[in-house]
Amino acid sequence: MAEVKKALSPRRIAMIFVTICFFAFQMYIALVKQLTPMLQSPIHLVFALAMVYLYCPSDGKYRKKVTKQAEAEGKEVDPKVLNKYAFLNVIDIFAFAGIILLLWYTATQYPRLRDFVQFIDPVTTLDKVVMVVTIVLLLEAVRRTLGTILFGFILVFILYAWTAPYLPGILFTKGKAFKQMLDQFTIGMTMTEAGVFGTPLYTSANSLFYFIVFGVFFSECGGGQLLIDIGMKFSNQSSGGPAKAAVISSGLMGMVSGSAVANVSTTGVMTIPMMKKIGYQPEEAGAIEAVASTGGQVMPPIMGVGAFIMAEMLGISYFRVASAAILPAVAYYFGVFVVVDRLAKRRFVQVGGAEDAKIDVQDPILPRLYLLLPVILLVVSIIRGSSLMRSGMIGIFSCLILNVVSYFVNNKKNFVDVKGLAQCCMAGAKQAAEIAIPTAACGIIINVVTGQTSLATNLSSVIGALGTDYLFLAMLIAMVGCMLLGMALPTVAAYLVGVILFVPVIRSLGVDALCANMFVFYYGIMAQITPPVCVASYTAAGIADADAMKTGLRGMLFALVGFMVPFVFVYNPAVLLEGTLVEIIIGGVQLLVGTYFLGICVAGFFKTNMKAWQRALCFVAALGFIIPETVTTLGGLAIGIVALLLNARDAKASGNHEVSSENLVKTENSAQ
Numbered sequence: 001m002a003e004v005k006k007a008l009s010p011r012r013i014a015m016i017f018v019t020i021c022f023f024a025f026q027m028y029i030a031l032v033k034q035l036t037p038m039l040q041s042p043i044h045l046v047f048a049l050a051m052v053y054l055y056c057p058s059d060g061k062y063r064k065k066v067t068k069q070a071e072a073e074g075k076e077v078d079p080k081v082l083n084k085y086a087f088l089n090v091i092d093i094f095a096f097a098g099i100i101l102l103l104w105y106t107a108t109q110y111p112r113l114r115d116f117v118q119f120i121d122p123v124t125t126l127d128k129v130v131m132v133v134t135i136v137l138l139l140e141a142v143r144r145t146l147g148t149i150l151f152g153f154i155l156v157f158i159l160y161a162w163t164a165p166y167l168p169g170i171l172f173t174k175g176k177a178f179k180q181m182l183d184q185f186t187i188g189m190t191m192t193e194a195g196v197f198g199t200p201l202y203t204s205a206n207s208l209f210y211f212i213v214f215g216v217f218f219s220e221c222g223g224g225q226l227l228i229d230i231g232m233k234f235s236n237q238s239s240g241g242p243a244k245a246a247v248i249s250s251g252l253m254g255m256v257s258g259s260a261v262a263n264v265s266t267t268g269v270m271t272i273p274m275m276k277k278i279g280y281q282p283e284e285a286g287a288i289e290a291v292a293s294t295g296g297q298v299m300p301p302i303m304g305v306g307a308f309i310m311a312e313m314l315g316i317s318y319f320r321v322a323s324a325a326i327l328p329a330v331a332y333y334f335g336v337f338v339v340v341d342r343l344a345k346r347r348f349v350q351v352g353g354a355e356d357a358k359i360d361v362q363d364p365i366l367p368r369l370y371l372l373l374p375v376i377l378l379v380v381s382i383i384r385g386s387s388l389m390r391s392g393m394i395g396i397f398s399c400l401i402l403n404v405v406s407y408f409v410n411n412k413k414n415f416v417d418v419k420g421l422a423q424c425c426m427a428g429a430k431q432a433a434e435i436a437i438p439t440a441a442c443g444i445i446i447n448v449v450t451g452q453t454s455l456a457t458n459l460s461s462v463i464g465a466l467g468t469d470y471l472f473l474a475m476l477i478a479m480v481g482c483m484l485l486g487m488a489l490p491t492v493a494a495y496l497v498g499v500i501l502f503v504p505v506i507r508s509l510g511v512d513a514l515c516a517n518m519f520v521f522y523y524g525i526m527a528q529i530t531p532p533v534c535v536a537s538y539t540a541a542g543i544a545d546a547d548a549m550k551t552g553l554r555g556m557l558f559a560l561v562g563f564m565v566p567f568v569f570v571y572n573p574a575v576l577l578e579g580t581l582v583e584i585i586i587g588g589v590q591l592l593v594g595t596y597f598l599g600i601c602v603a604g605f606f607k608t609n610m611k612a613w614q615r616a617l618c619f620v621a622a623l624g625f626i627i628p629e630t631v632t633t634l635g636g637l638a639i640g641i642v643a644l645l646l647n648a649r650d651a652k653a654s655g656n657h658e659v660s661s662e663n664l665v666k667t668e669n670s671a672q
Contacts, residue, residue: 015054019429022047026209030393034206038113041197042106044205045440046099049137051433053095056144058088095140098133105130113191123183123191131186134196135444141437150438150489157445161185161452170458181452188451189444195451196443200496203312204436210392211302212435213428214378215256217399219266220424222406222414223371227252228267233365243280243340246271247292251333254296255303256375260528260536263293268543282546284343287554290529290540291336294559297491297525299329301379304525305435306495308388310517313499319382324514324576327588328522328565331595335561338599346605363413370405371414374398435492442496449500456500463505471509475570478502479523479563486527487534494524506570512578515570522566529555560602561595564626568594572628590633594625597640606644607651617643 025043029035035043057063066082105126112121135158143151162181164173189195193202218224231249249267254260268289275285297304300322307325311318378395382388406415416424449456463477481502485494498520506516528536531552541551569575574587601618604610610618617639624636 011054011057015051015426018047018050018054019426022051022429022432023425026205029205030210030389036114037193037202038197039106039110040205041193041201042102044209045197045201045436046103046106047429048204048433048436048440049099049102049141050096051430052141052145052437053092053099055430055433056141058091059086060144095137098137102130102134102137116187116191118187118192123186127191128182128186131190134190138196138437138441138444142441145434145437146490150441150493153489154441154444157448160455161448164453164455170462171455172458173453173455185452188447194443195447196440198443198446199312200309200439200442200446200492201436203309204432204439207308207318207388207392208305208435208439209432210389210396211308212432213425214374214392214395214399215302216424216428216431217396217421218256218374220416220420221371221399221403222368223374223399224253224256224266225414226365226368226371227256228270229363229365229368231267232270243271243275243285243288243344244337246275246289247333247336247340250289250292251295251299254293254299255301260290260294260297260525261539263296264289264536264539264543267293268540272540272544276544280343282544283541283550283554286540286544286546286551287529287537287558288336288340289543290534290536290551290555291559291562292333293540294525294528294536294555295329295332295336295562297528298325298332298522300325301375301382304521305439305492306521306524309439309492309496310521311388314513314517316514317385318388319385321514322382324518324578327575327577327584327591328518328569331565331568331591332559332562334592335595335599335602336558338596339558339603342600342603342605346603346609368414371402373402438490438493439496442493445493445497446500449497456504459501460505460508463502471511471570472567474505474509475519475567478506478519479566482520482523483527483530486524487530487532491524491528494527495521498524511570512573514576514578515573518576519566519570522562526559526562529559531556557602561598564594564598564622565591567626571626574628587628590625590628593637593640594622597625597636597643598622600644606647608647608654610643610647611650614643614647 025047029040034040063082070076109126139151139154142154160167160171164171167173190197193199228249231247231252232245246267249271250263253263253267268286272285272289275288276282280288297306303322303325307321308318311321314321374395377398378391381391381394386394400421403414403416403421406413463474478498482494482498485497489497499517502520503513503516506519507513511519528534529552531537531549534552534555537552537555538548540546540555541548544551565575568591572587572590573579574583575591577584579587597618600606600610601615601622604615606614621636621640621643624632624639626632
């Protein structure tokens with residue numbers, strides 16, 4: 001009875017209604033007619049805001065806390081306690097009134113806004129009211145979905161826009177009269193494509209929505225479990241099998257989901273316990289899973305959200321962005337794989353030596369391979385030059401078709417019924433809304449930095465002056481800045497702000513636009529596993545029952561290759577497939593060899609435990625491959641080979657060889 005009541009509650013009915021309308025709108029622009037950005041983006045934002053306020057009511061956090069506490073104590077929830085702060089939901093009534101106002105404004109004022117000429121056409125009182133309402137709605141939606149960090153970050157920039165004429169140094173911007181500033185603020189934020197309704201939000205409406213929904217359908221229809229099982233199967237009989245399964249499975253899942261936390265939550269619940277069972281420390285198991293899952297955001301074909309926005313902002317095809325990311329992504333996972341393999345050898349872990357360490361894949365892989373067809377069709381569609389919207393729709397419809405096939409061919413295995421498909425739609429719309437909110441909110445920051453003030457120009461001048469003769473120094477500054485942004489903001493927000501603040505600086509020093517954008521994109525992602533704010537590592541630590549900070553530090557160490565790769569492709573664009581075939585092959589080999597030496601250095605084991613100076617030599621060897629000069633490459637290769645040969649000699653002298661398949665699995669205590 002309680003479930004029926006919940007299903008028929010006004011809020012639940014509103015969720016279903018808004019989801020249907022959201023899907024109807026997105027299907028209309030995909031299958032019938034696309035709208036202009038200044039009409040399509042605001043409507044997309046209206047639905048996203050409605051979804052957020054429905055799923056995150058004013059007293060939502062309190063209700064979750066009370067419910068969780070009651071479940072922990074095994075008690076029923078007291079309705080009086082549960083509804084203690086229900087009066088706060090009156091705030092939501094005003095929020096929905098504001099959302100309706102924004103929708104009405106978009107529909108009725110679009111003809112005027114379409115032909116609006118800045119500095120000539122007047123800004124009305126209605127324009128100013130809608131600007132304030134839009135910003136307030138966005139800020140509150142950000143606070144409810146992403147917490148107070150991004151909320152405060154945006155508030156600081158809004159405050160800066162109004163106080164810049166009174167600040168010293170690089171923060172100073174020439175002042176304007178109050179009315180002129182208010183008019184310009186209104187125009188910039190809500191009446192042009194340079195603010196809230198700019199390129200990032202248009203990308204969310206035009207492509208991200210469809211890929212997010214595709215990921216949900218693909219995962220629920222059996223594709224996600226198949227990718228995980230493939231990773232498990234291929235690593236079943238190798239040393240450190242569960243750890244390698246985490247790397248392979250998370251990489252495969254990352255190609256579809258593009259979310260570090262989602263990958264950890266999906267694959268980690270299986271791989272982390274198995275890693276702990278065969279001897280990995282909880283912090284190691286959590287770190288390996290977090291690092292492997294984070295790499296999914298740089299793994300084609302889908303990557304992270306920022307990659308779609310990057311393609312739009314650079315004015316190039318998404319296929320070009322995805323293809324450029326192939327070699328760096330391969331190097332990233334190759335580096336993690338080397339670390340995992342050497343750790344397994346060092347700790348005498350051999351999966352085949354103990355029955356309880358085997359990975360059990362219950363269902364055969366081969367009969368389920370047809371479930372990969374949606375991904376194959378999606379990739380082929382992108383390669384053939386179809387729009388991202390069309391490619392996403394092809395992926396979604398192919399999932400639905402294969403779902404019907406599963407009903408008849410696979411004895412209902414992996415079949416999702418109508419109720420399940422409806423839940424997929426609800427989940428997809430919710431995830432799309434949660435992406436649209438920070439994407440739109442970053443438009444506020446972008447407009448302040450580039451339109452309202454001269455902060456971007458001032459900052460570029462300072463960093464450019466420091467790095468005029470030293471590109472490496474300028475990149476270090478940009479790296480630290482992007483990492484700080486990535487720690488404080490969601491990946492998409494960190495990328496967008498990084499593009500505004502740091503890409504102009506890097507480009508002014510002669511770096512290609514794609515390389516500069518990919519550099520910023522990478523370090524915004526690497527912050528996901530960099531303490532003190534490392535969401536992916538914290539999630540993995542929770543599953544592993546490990547210390548969160550230690551897991552974060554281990555993860556940062558294991559992903560060291562990810563910190564090296566951006567420097568490599570800045571100095572050698574051939575790694576991003578820019579150049580001749582010979583240059584690309586040479587660049588790829590250099591990257592992988594350097595990655596191998598770095599992985600050995602991190603693991604501290606080649607044939608036996610490495611001495612500190614041997615690890616240092618491997619690190620120097622890896623650095624030699626960053627700058628694509630013949631001298632540094634050959635020098636790095638020579639130093640690395642010497643370090644490995646000396647370690648092999650030590651192993652032979654001590655009789656400590658790699659563990660063979662006959663060795664028994666030794667526990668963590670005996671390894672120590």
